[in-house]
Amino acid sequence: MVDRLRKNATHRAWCHKNKEKVNSINDTWRKNNPDKVKAKDKRYRDTNQEKINSGMRERRKRLFQEILDHYGHACQVCGSTTNPCIDHIGGHLEGPKNGPSLWAWLKNGNFPPGFRTLCRDHNTLDGLIRADKYFGVKGLGISGIDSLVRIIELLKNK
Numbered sequence: 213m214v215d216r217l218r219k220n221a222t223h224r225a226w227c228h229k230n231k232e233k234v235n236s237i238n239d240t241w242r243k244n245n246p247d248k249v250k251a252k253d254k255r256y257r258d259t260n261q262e263k264i265n266s267g268m269r270e271r272r273k274r275l276f277q278e279i280l281d282h283y284g285h286a287c288q289v290c291g292s293t294t295n296p297c298i299d300h301i302g303g304h305l306e307g308p309k310n311g312p313s314l315w316a317w318l319k320n321g322n323f324p325p326g327f328r329t330l331c332r333d334h335n336t337l338d339g340l341i342r343a344d345k346y347f348g349v350k351g352l353g354i355s356g357i358d359s360l361v362r363i364i365e366l367l368k369n370k
């Protein structure tokens with residue numbers, strides 16, 4: 213037992229000193245054993261699901277904070293900081309529609325203009341009230357919120 217421990221320690225020290233050699237051996241083994249690698253990866257995923265999920269949740273949370281740091285933490289209509297969302301000003305034109313894929317797209321694109329922070333209520337309202345789409349009224353401005361204000365004015369004058 214003591215002998216085996218000593219052997220392991222010697223082996224570990226050798227590996228530590230020869231990292232490049234070890235990496236190259238491992239790379240070659242992975243290349244030559246794709247089925248074993250696949251099975252091993254699957255075993256890891258199956259036994260570490262919670263660890264993988266919580267890691268992903270943390271990375272998404274950090275990414276969303278970065279996005280809010282750039283576009284603002286408060287809703288640009290009411291100033292609320294509860295349930296912030298990223299809104300495509302003027303409706304969805306490019307990039308992923310929402311969620312982590314949109315956040316990653318924004319970050320990779322170095323925070324393009326045409327996006328803003330809205331609270332969930334105002335984002336929903338903005339999405340629902342698309343003047344061009346639902347009222348057939350053109351030229352009401354690019355935002356659904358702006359359009360809503362304009363529609364209310366138009367209805368008042370009818």
Ligand SMILES: [Zn+2]
Nearest residue numbers: 287290331334
């Ligand atoms: Zn709001």
